[in-house]
Amino acid sequence: MELISQVLALEPTSQVLGKEPIVPFAILLVVILVVPILFERLRLPGLVGLVFSGVVLGPSGWNLFQTESQTINLLADIGLVYLIFVAGLEVDIEQFQQRKNRSFGFASFSFSFPLIMGTLAGQIFGFDWVISVLIGSLFASHTLLAYPILSRLGVVKNEAVTVTIGAKIFTDIGALLILALCIASASPLGVFNLAKLLTLLGWLIIYSVVVLVGFDWVGKEFFRRSGGEEGNQFLFVLLTVFLAAVGAQLIGVEKIIGAFLAGLAVNEVLGEGPVKEKVVFVGSVLFIPIFFVHLGLLIDLPNFIHSTSNLQLTVFLVFSVIASKFIAALLAKLLYRYNWQESITMWSLSIPQVGTTLAATLVGYRAELLPVEVFNSVVVVMLVTSTLGPLITSRVAVGLASATVTEPTITNQPEPQPPDTSTAFTIVVPVYNPQTQQYLIELATLLARQANGRIIPLAIATAAANMDAPQLEVSLQRSERLLAKATAQSQALGVTAEPLLRIDDAFAQGISRASREQKASLIVMGWGKRTGLRARLFGNVIDNVLWASHCPVAVTRLVDSPKKIQRILVPVENLMAPTLQPVHFAQLLADANQAQVTVLNVCERRTSSSKIAARRSHLAAIVSKLALPNPPEIQIIAHENVAQAILQAARLYDLVVLPFTRNRTSPGGLAISDVTTQLARQLTCSIIMLGEPQRTHAVPLPTGIPSTTSVM
Structure with a gap:
């Protein structure tokens, strides 16, 4: 009996977890590791699984985590700041400069219509004007969740896509600015009059100039003097983020505004280098996923299910977001004369409401400006739009690429230059x-003799x-x-x-x-494996050579002597901006061995025979520009899975040559797996991954073919 009484006297599980911070952190790591993988297997975004996990583990489910947990709240706050910082960091300034006028035009449509419809929804459901305007501003921005899909298909340089990407900077700034004004107007410190508004805007302008100009200058000086020490540069970037967040709070605006400005400030300083890769990596694998789990903890599921008004508000908001974004894309089509595929692509890209939307929602909820029913509805909108947007993009963007392939764009390919014999x-x-x-x-x-x-x-x-x-x-x-x-x-x-x-x-x-x-002209290296925490955070030798080298790098995993290679496969996925370096590299090796090269392209299973023939002729025309003495064989396969098609074809080959590309994270912060990674893990034959340098003045291979970058 005494033993039973001791057992009954044990504290509830939630209280034990609350007293031991290491226990919830360990559970969070398990959730972050396992749940996104399971949901991606179900063809759902991993972030949907993270929010669902928060609901299950929180007060609405098993009650393992409490919303008052200091550990989880701290990690979620860091994730909140990190999420918005990454949104600013991944703004493509170069693409924005190319189409800034049209980007501003589409941003005006994409911002104003959701703002109007969201404000109307707030008024219909009885909220005051401040809350209504804030609800509208939540959906005025968009998150580029489908960017990895566009990169893989090679349509990022399409004007409609570039305009949509550039519009994000305007919509994010506008949404955050309205958030700051709404929070300030609801401040309990007194009446928010015109004088206070002008004072706040004045401080905000001064603060923005200090961050954008000052942090940019300090960052360039620090990076110049740090001598390439990635650890110190990594810590400097983190310090910049949180200093900007603290500075924003000192002038009376939310810390996420400072984080976004910090991302814009260090954008040019970091460039596309290893430090940026590691900064984004740390946030995307740890802090940002914890932020999404924390969102799930805050959802009041019983109240949401049993309240008819909640369901009506959610349905109205989902419809408002989808309809208003479609109207914006339709106006852009009429104004800039895009075709329907481009217009639908712009619409699908602007649907997802993740990064800025969720950050602003959480800030408004914590400031007691947004009621719980609005918070619940916004999270549901995020779940719906983050699933629907990429799904539409994956279907429409393929058509966009195919339509471009059938057009006579061959003349736009760069002409081969005569070889440089000076070196x-x-x-x-x-x-x-x-x-x-x-x-x-x-x-x-073999390569040296041939060249x-x-x-x-x-x-x-x-x-x-x-x-x-x-x-x-x-x-x-x-x-x-x-x-x-x-x-x-x-x-x-x-x-x-x-x-x-x-x-x-x-x-x-x-x-x-x-x-x-x-x-x-070329660096040939052996295969390296990532081992240990330092290699995962700061990269191994191969990663750092790929980032720093001025010439192509061939990373090899050879299972047999290169002299025995007789059949070489070169998958080429992007027909709009194909990577010619791997094709030429493979042919150079094949000529040394009297081997045969096959250039493979995988298209959708539903692709018609006429389009397959057009793709074959287009790819043959591109490859013919290499002026190779022994032209490679061209093969087109229709398959629903690119990686599986390449794996099946590779069974008949001794070597597969792949372009080396890094995993790119979306502005939402969650990493998207890429085909090259899957192939490198599952191929059993020899592999050479040819990594091209970041600069356009890279040393070409012997025929002088210019380096072009593609995503596999």
Whole structure:
């Protein structure tokens, strides 16, 4: 009996979890890891699963988490700030400058119509004017959840898409500005009159200039003086975000406005580099998902289900968002003379309401400006639009790409330039792993012989504090042995090697710097695996070389000798801006082995035979511009899954050459898996992933084909 009484006296589970912060954090990590994967298998956005998890684990479900939990609230606040910061960070300033007038035009339509209809909804359901205007502003912005789909299909440069992307900066700023004014007008500190409004706007202008100009200048100076130390640069960016958030609160506006301005301020400073990749990575895998789970905790599910007015308000808001965004896209079609496919694409891109919408909703709810029924309805709107928008985009954008393919755009492809004979074709081969060195040298010698070039085996000895340190001496001796072996291997294969030993701070910097000094045309590296927390946060050697190198980088996983390769497959997904470098690289290797190259394109299963024929002829015309002595075979496969089609085709080939691209995160913050990642994990044959540098002045392969970037 005493044991039973002790058991009955145990505290409830929720109270135990509240006293042990590490327990809810561990549960959150499990949710973040497992739930998005399960929902994506069901063809639903991962963020929908995170919100659903919050409902299940919160007061409306199992009551494991409490909304008053300091741990979860702190992490959710960081996620809130991070979400808006990433939205500002991923604004494409270059694309915005190209179409800023039309972007402003579409932004005006996309902002004003949802604002009007949302305000009307608030008035119909009995809310006062401030709440009604705030409800309208929540849906005036949009989140580019479907950007990875557009990148994969190669239609990002389409004018209608570019205009929609550029419009986001106007709608986000407008929505956040209305939020600040509504919060200030509802402040309990007194009557909000014209003087207070002008004062707030004055402080906001001064603050914006300080952040946009001052943080941009300080960031450039810090990055210039930090010497490429990614850890310090990463911490500087985080400090910038939260300083801007604190500054916004000091002048009386919400911290998310400061976070958005901070994202715009460091946008140019970071560029498309490894630090930006890591900054977005940390937020997208940890803090932003916790923010979505926290949203689910706040949903009052019983009240929402049993209230008829809640259901009516939700249905009206969903209809208002979808209809108003369609009207905006229709007006853009009429004004700018887009076709229906482009107009529907603009509509589908502007439907999702995630980043700015949810952030502003949570701020309004915490300020006790938005009632719980509006909060519940907005979350449902987010769930519906985040599912509907990408679904429509995936269907319509394919048609947009296909329509463009059938048009006579071949003349717009860049003409091949004559080869630059002033410098020899140079291949740098970093040697470190004796197990992969043999095949790397074989591959380099095959390419060098075919291109009448040279190879440079490169060994990096990492520097120590003192040049006479014992560990440096050991590293030098090991590097010399590797270079001697590489030189002997290349001589046995009939190519003279020029070994190079370099002492540098780190392997990646040493490889990229030596390659630049030697005017390398290509870097050939062995496969690297991500191991350990540091590699996941700050990248491994291959990641950093890909970001920093001035020339193409071939990352290889060779299961057999390169001399035995007879059949090479090159998947090309984007026919609007195809990557020609992998095709030429594969043909260069094939000519050395008298092998055959097949260029593969996968289209939708429902694609008609006439469109397949048009795609084949279009792809053949593009490849013919390489002026290769042995043209590759062109193959078109109709399949519903690109990765599965390539995997099935690859069974008959010895090597698959893929363009290397990074996973891009959407402004919503959740990473989208990409086809190249799946192929690299499941292919059993040899793989070469050809990573092209970020700059347009990169060193071309021997035929002088300009580097073009595509997403696989």
